[in-house]
Amino acid sequence: MHRTWQRLSFSLPGRTGKSKEDVAKEILRYFVRHPDAADSLLGIARWRLLQEEVHRSVGITEEALQWLVEEGYLRKIPAAGVEDIFRINPAKTRQAKSFLDERPNGENPANK
Numbered sequence: 001m002h003r004t005w006q007r008l009s010f011s012l013p014g015r016t017g018k019s020k021e022d023v024a025k026e027i028l029r030y031f032v033r034h035p036d037a038a039d040s041l042l043g044i045a046r047w048r049l050l051q052e053e054v055h056r057s058v059g060i061t062e063e064a065l066q067w068l069v070e071e072g073y074l075r076k077i078p079a080a081g082v083e084d085i086f087r088i089n090p091a092k093t094r095q096a097k098s099f100l101d102e103r104p105n106g107e108n109p110a111n112k
Helices: 020-033 041-070 090-101
Strands: 074-077 085-088
Touching (some): 041 085, 085 090
Protein backbone atom coordinates (compact mmCIF):
# COMPACT_ATOMS: atom_id res chain seq x y z
CA MET A 1 0.00 0.00 0.00
CA HIS A 2 1.34 3.43 -0.98
CA ARG A 3 1.57 5.81 1.96
CA THR A 4 1.30 9.55 1.48
CA TRP A 5 3.98 11.52 3.32
CA GLN A 6 3.41 14.82 4.99
CA ARG A 7 5.46 17.52 3.30
CA LEU A 8 7.50 18.47 6.36
CA SER A 9 11.20 19.14 6.46
CA PHE A 10 13.04 17.66 9.41
CA SER A 11 16.50 18.87 8.55
CA LEU A 12 18.76 20.99 10.71
CA PRO A 13 19.33 24.68 9.87
CA GLY A 14 21.91 24.94 7.12
CA ARG A 15 21.27 21.42 5.86
CA THR A 16 19.50 20.31 2.71
CA GLY A 17 15.91 21.00 3.80
CA LYS A 18 14.70 17.77 2.20
CA SER A 19 11.28 16.40 3.04
CA LYS A 20 10.79 12.96 4.58
CA GLU A 21 9.58 11.75 1.20
CA ASP A 22 12.75 13.04 -0.52
CA VAL A 23 14.94 11.26 2.03
CA ALA A 24 12.88 8.06 1.78
CA LYS A 25 13.18 8.07 -2.01
CA GLU A 26 16.92 8.71 -1.79
CA ILE A 27 17.36 5.71 0.53
CA LEU A 28 15.05 3.50 -1.52
CA ARG A 29 16.85 4.49 -4.75
CA TYR A 30 20.12 3.30 -3.19
CA PHE A 31 18.64 -0.07 -2.19
CA VAL A 32 17.02 -0.54 -5.61
CA ARG A 33 20.38 0.13 -7.32
CA HIS A 34 22.17 -2.16 -4.82
CA PRO A 35 19.73 -5.00 -4.07
CA ASP A 36 22.32 -6.94 -2.04
CA ALA A 37 23.03 -3.98 0.26
CA ALA A 38 22.16 -4.12 3.96
CA ASP A 39 23.01 -1.53 6.61
CA SER A 40 21.96 -0.21 10.03
CA LEU A 41 20.27 3.09 10.74
CA LEU A 42 23.61 4.67 11.68
CA GLY A 43 25.32 3.19 8.64
CA ILE A 44 22.67 4.56 6.30
CA ALA A 45 22.75 7.96 8.01
CA ARG A 46 26.54 8.08 7.67
CA TRP A 47 26.63 7.40 3.93
CA ARG A 48 23.73 9.80 3.35
CA LEU A 49 25.49 12.59 5.27
CA LEU A 50 28.79 11.86 3.54
CA GLN A 51 27.11 11.90 0.13
CA GLU A 52 25.38 15.22 0.89
CA GLU A 53 28.57 16.77 2.25
CA VAL A 54 30.57 15.72 -0.81
CA HIS A 55 27.87 17.14 -3.12
CA ARG A 56 27.87 20.45 -1.22
CA SER A 57 31.65 20.51 -1.04
CA VAL A 58 32.05 19.99 -4.81
CA GLY A 59 29.73 22.90 -5.57
CA ILE A 60 31.42 25.27 -3.15
CA THR A 61 34.88 24.18 -4.32
CA GLU A 62 33.92 24.75 -7.96
CA GLU A 63 32.75 28.29 -7.17
CA ALA A 64 35.92 29.03 -5.19
CA LEU A 65 38.17 27.68 -7.94
CA GLN A 66 36.34 29.76 -10.54
CA TRP A 67 36.88 32.90 -8.42
CA LEU A 68 40.57 32.09 -7.86
CA VAL A 69 41.08 31.63 -11.62
CA GLU A 70 39.18 34.86 -12.41
CA GLU A 71 41.33 36.74 -9.88
CA GLY A 72 44.47 35.26 -11.44
CA TYR A 73 45.68 33.41 -8.33
CA LEU A 74 45.33 30.03 -10.02
CA ARG A 75 45.73 28.81 -13.56
CA LYS A 76 43.26 26.37 -15.05
CA ILE A 77 45.02 23.88 -17.31
CA PRO A 78 42.86 21.84 -19.69
CA ALA A 79 43.88 18.19 -19.70
CA ALA A 80 42.96 15.83 -22.53
CA GLY A 81 40.49 13.16 -21.46
CA VAL A 82 40.48 14.14 -17.78
CA GLU A 83 39.25 16.99 -15.62
CA ASP A 84 41.00 20.36 -15.76
CA ILE A 85 44.03 20.80 -13.52
CA PHE A 86 44.55 23.84 -11.27
CA ARG A 87 47.87 25.25 -10.10
CA ILE A 88 49.24 28.43 -8.59
CA ASN A 89 50.00 31.31 -10.94
CA PRO A 90 53.67 32.08 -10.14
CA ALA A 91 53.18 35.71 -11.20
CA LYS A 92 50.58 36.16 -8.44
CA THR A 93 52.27 34.31 -5.58
CA ARG A 94 53.04 37.51 -3.63
CA GLN A 95 49.47 38.76 -4.02
CA ALA A 96 48.15 35.32 -3.03
CA LYS A 97 50.17 35.39 0.18
CA SER A 98 48.89 38.88 0.92
CA PHE A 99 45.32 37.73 0.32
CA LEU A 100 45.84 34.79 2.71
CA ASP A 101 47.12 37.17 5.40
CA GLU A 102 44.00 39.36 5.21
CA ARG A 103 41.63 39.32 8.14
CA PRO A 104 37.94 38.54 7.51
CA ASN A 105 37.03 42.26 7.51
CA GLY A 106 39.51 42.86 4.68
CA GLU A 107 42.18 44.40 6.93
CA ASN A 108 45.68 43.29 5.99
CA PRO A 109 48.15 43.13 8.92
CA ALA A 110 51.04 43.60 6.46
CA ASN A 111 49.75 47.10 5.70
CA LYS A 112 50.07 48.32 9.32
